[in-house]
Amino acid sequence: MVSIRSIPATPSSLTPGDLPWVIEHREDRCTLCGRCTAVCPVNAIKLTYMRQRMPKLVLTSTERGSSFRTFVGIRQKTEIKNRCIGCGSCEMVCPNAAIKPQPNTMSDRFKFQNTAGGEAEKRGGRRNVPGPNLLDKIIFNRISMLTDPALDAGRHEFYLNTLLGRVLSPEEYIRRKTTGEWIPPVREIFPFIIGSMSFGALSPNMWLGLLQGVAYCNEVLGIPVVMATGEGGCPPWVLKSPFLKYIILQIASGYFGWDEIIRAIPEMQCDPAAIEIKYGQGAKPGDGGLLMWFKVSKLIARLRGVPEGVDLPSPPVHQTLYSIEESVMKMIQSMSMAWNFRVPVYPKISGSNSAKSVLNNLVRNPYASALLIDGIDGGTGAAYNVSMNNMGHPIASNVRDCYLDLCAQGKQNEIPIFAAGGVGKNGNVTQNGMGLIMLGASGVHMGKFMMQAAAGCLGSESNRCNVCNVGLCPKGITSQNPKLYRRLDPDQVAQRVVDTFMAIRTEMKKIMAPLGRSQSLPIGMSDAIGISDESAAKRLNIKYVC
Amino acid sequence: MCRLALKTASEPFSPFSVLQAMEAMQEGYDGSGLGLLLRGLHFTDYSYKAGDPVLSGIAHTEGALHRLNAMMQDLGFEQKYDHEFEVDFSKVEAADRFKYILRVYKKPKSWENFSEEEVEHELMLTRLALRKDGEENGGDLTAFSFWPDVVMIKEVGWPLGVGEALGLNTNRINSRVCMAQGRQNTNWGINLYACHPFFIQGIGTMTNGENTAFIPIKDWLTGRNFPGYIGYQSDSEVFAHILHYVTKQLKLPLEAYKHIITPLKTAELLEHPQGDFLRGLRDACRRLIIDGPNAVIGTLPDETCLLTMDAKKLRPATIGGKPGEWAIASEMCGVDAMIPDRDQSLDYQPMRQHTIIVPPDRQEFKIWSQFDQFPLPQAA
Ligand code: SF4
Ligand code: SF4
Numbered sequence: 001m002v003s004i005r006s007i008p009a010t011p012s013s014l015t016p017g018d019l020p021w022v023i024e025h026r027e028d029r030c031t032l033c034g035r036c037t038a039v040c041p042v043n044a045i046k047l048t049y050m051r052q053r054m055p056k057l058v059l060t061s062t063e064r065g066s067s068f069r070t071f072v073g074i075r076q077k078t079e080i081k082n083r084c085i086g087c088g089s090c091e092m093v094c095p096n097a098a099i100k101p102q103p104n105t106m107s108d109r110f111k112f113q114n115t116a117g118g119e120a121e122k123r124g125g126r127r128n129v130p131g132p133n134l135l136d137k138i139i140f141n142r143i144s145m146l147t148d149p150a151l152d153a154g155r156h157e158f159y160l161n162t163l164l165g166r167v168l169s170p171e172e173y174i175r176r177k178t179t180g181e182w183i184p185p186v187r188e189i190f191p192f193i194i195g196s197m198s199f200g201a202l203s204p205n206m207w208l209g210l211l212q213g214v215a216y217c218n219e220v221l222g223i224p225v226v227m228a229t230g231e232g233g234c235p236p237w238v239l240k241s242p243f244l245k246y247i248i249l250q251i252a253s254g255y256f257g258w259d260e261i262i263r264a265i266p267e268m269q270c271d272p273a274a275i276e277i278k279y280g281q282g283a284k285p286g287d288g289g290l291l292m293w294f295k296v297s298k299l300i301a302r303l304r305g306v307p308e309g310v311d312l313p314s315p316p317v318h319q320t321l322y323s324i325e326e327s328v329m330k331m332i333q334s335m336s337m338a339w340n341f342r343v344p345v346y347p348k349i350s351g352s353n354s355a356k357s358v359l360n361n362l363v364r365n366p367y368a369s370a371l372l373i374d375g376i377d378g379g380t381g382a383a384y385n386v387s388m389n390n391m392g393h394p395i396a397s398n399v400r401d402c403y404l405d406l407c408a409q410g411k412q413n414e415i416p417i418f419a420a421g422g423v424g425k426n427g428n429v430t431q432n433g434m435g436l437i438m439l440g441a442s443g444v445h446m447g448k449f450m451m452q453a454a455a456g457c458l459g460s461e462s463n464r465c466n467v468c469n470v471g472l473c474p475k476g477i478t479s480q481n482p483k484l485y486r487r488l489d490p491d492q493v494a495q496r497v498v499d500t501f502m503a504i505r506t507e508m509k510k511i512m513a514p515l516g517r518s519q520s521l522p523i524g525m526s527d528a529i530g531i532s533d534e535s536a537a538k539r540l541n542i543k544y545v546c
Numbered sequence: 547m548c549r550l551a552l553k554t555a556s557e558p559f560s561p562f563s564v565l566q567a568m569e570a571m572q573e574g575y576d577g578s579g580l581g582l583l584l585r586g587l588h589f590t591d592y593s594y595k596a597g598d599p600v601l602s603g604i605a606h607t608e609g610a611l612h613r614l615n616a617m618m619q620d621l622g623f624e625q626k627y628d629h630e631f632e633v634d635f636s637k638v639e640a641a642d643r644f645k646y647i648l649r650v651y652k653k654p655k656s657w658e659n660f661s662e663e664e665v666e667h668e669l670m671l672t673r674l675a676l677r678k679d680g681e682e683n684g685g686d687l688t689a690f691s692f693w694p695d696v697v698m699i700k701e702v703g704w705p706l707g708v709g710e711a712l713g714l715n716t717n718r719i720n721s722r723v724c725m726a727q728g729r730q731n732t733n734w735g736i737n738l739y740a741c742h743p744f745f746i747q748g749i750g751t752m753t754n755g756e757n758t759a760f761i762p763i764k765d766w767l768t769g770r771n772f773p774g775y776i777g778y779q780s781d782s783e784v785f786a787h788i789l790h791y792v793t794k795q796l797k798l799p800l801e802a803y804k805h806i807i808t809p810l811k812t813a814e815l816l817e818h819p820q821g822d823f824l825r826g827l828r829d830a831c832r833r834l835i836i837d838g839p840n841a842v843i844g845t846l847p848d849e850t851c852l853l854t855m856d857a858k859k860l861r862p863a864t865i866g867g868k869p870g871e872w873a874i875a876s877e878m879c880g881v882d883a884m885i886p887d888r889d890q891s892l893d894y895q896p897m898r899q900h901t902i903i904v905p906p907d908r909q910e911f912k913i914w915s916q917f918d919q920f921p922l923p924q925a926a
Contacts, residue, residue: 144756144758148755148838148839149859151858163829167829167830167832168830173826174827183826186826186829188812407765407769410766410770412765412769413766516756516837517758518837519759519837519838519856519857519858520759520835522762524762524765525761526761527760
């Protein structure tokens, strides 16, 4: 049957009220300056002419009954590609507070339609599960009261650092020292690490700002912060700079950027902090990295050794992979060898039921320096919705299981476990991180939190913004378009990095002091934490408190 | 907070004198328990032969005593001396005490060809077997120590009261080293195994204060799978086990203990003559870092005594005395009470970097600082 075309009602016709974010525009305040439409990263709003009937009562038959006026106003587009992402940029630039995005609290019909052209929904950013997560619910309840009065967070000296690297058993350490054999490299670092975000996913200004902040933390404040590159290499000037020692270089299945790195080795002034081999990522487990073509600029293309403007999907597995054991062993060994066994090399995997097997494999590999597990709440530059929302393993129980497994073997000091994925997701970064440390992690990686804290990323778990994948980042954090990333001042980012780490340091002391801990990081101090969720307490083997 | 007293003298003395000294420090304990460790034994009615293992414990029922006798016999031990305490049960708070055990045994014939290490291991296993047997039978048998030249007594009550109840004032047992702890109950219920001093293979320590890093340390020690690293009814037991681990397993000198429980900071180690080795040692033993406040007082099999502090809140302790006779106590008045006739101006309260070592000759005590070099195997 032929459809009636006069009513615009295709299966995909949407109204603004069907979209996740609805623009509220007050025509009475709007001066039609056009700033909002100019700033909108997705062209969600347009200035448009509209016609309004002006009815009036006419008593003579020679005149027409109504007249019309034409005016200019703001309208929200309803095409999927132009849907409002709620970033609020328009609100930010509006001089008259005339416009703002509102989350759609009614049914979000858009979800059912966001498959135009057969493309499943993709986005950047984070998992969309709002509200407190399990880590937010952990409380620290072993308060020093009686025979060990609490410490003074402001005046006592605290040892807050952790170790990244393979630590030998005391017996083996003494044996090797006596015989002069190789002792694996160990780095003493701050336990909150800026997690892997690639040069490519991040804009040059963001990257520079982070690095500047990290350098300041190390060199001026004495907080040994390190940051990890994602897949995609490292700018050559950094490779040859003394700042390399603050950087964990990541190698992932696309090997992007490694030509440059390997070539730069002879000219390096210092060793990198560590090498991270990425086998998996919490946001999209079992999937390779993805840099969408929008972001493959000239600079990125050069760094990665690829043509400009093409999608860069990395394979889900390393090409050397025959079996994970073999791959891990070979890669760890070759990366160690590249720096003459002076640099810790560790794998990063996505949280998974199988994390324990990977860990046990590493325990037997004398060159493996650590294990980083990235839980389901991790973020990404680009992934399919379904991967981000539904694939993976929450970090808390994964880390706990692995830690207890190491304890059973007495090896918890030998292979440090690092945790990632949702640390600071709701802003409680120190509490989340210390919770994980007391569950057994040696430190935590945080990505999204740093973008939010250091650069004002707009993303939220209610699917605000989250367009990091298409290079339209309204803040200039995840864009390769100079028009956008020049919005971000690296100096200001650096300042925020420093502010953030100083605050974390203070909060760590504020947590450790009442627990009576100051001499070492309370890794695995599970007697200090509790949770008001009985089944979680049981699962994590910590105290249930109510 | 508990009260601690240790006296070491070249001439054996009665433990009761130490209990009397505890009286001086009375505000610090609540009568929930007394622990005693005697070393360098001298019995008035028995001439003790060095090397014979001494079993200390309590049989809470007659049945337990029979089982103990049978077990020791089966293991091939020959009983040489059974010390009969002159117990006044009316003064003992607990009702379930059948017999306080202090027995000297002769090692089984089958051990003749054992190395020293094997003998030590077997002695520990025997103690653990007795302990396990007690635990499996509703706690009717308690074994504190089984080691040459060491006696341990633990009982609920006020120190002087316990001493009188067990007849320790009769001078029948004397020793050259006596450690005593009056307990302030901060643990789970009153458990005799939770009472200091703690003992493992000749090493005894007692501590006051809380060990906030207890769980990670316990988890790590448990992971060694060493049969003696069990118990942990008290968070202070780990201090004894760490000392054992450092000196017996790692075979490091006593000085290393301090470097393991309270390592120097990185910046300090960079300046230290053995900084490179010590930094690695700190990393390797990171899970053994204590987080006081604690004063740790201990003795080693050769009658060396030691005192060391945690690195921050300095639970103070004092050493004082004169050549041939030294006292260590958690309060200065304790030292006064044990050795009143000494030059008080020479008393010493160690700081965070110090270990006080009283060598077996007891001529003087050594103040060893962590910042100093110390004798190490070639490793350093
Ligand atoms: S909130 Fe952002 S995406 Fe929505 S209209 Fe405003 S600028 Fe455009
Ligand atoms: S502000 Fe930029 S980085 Fe943050 S969610 Fe939006 S696009 Fe992504």
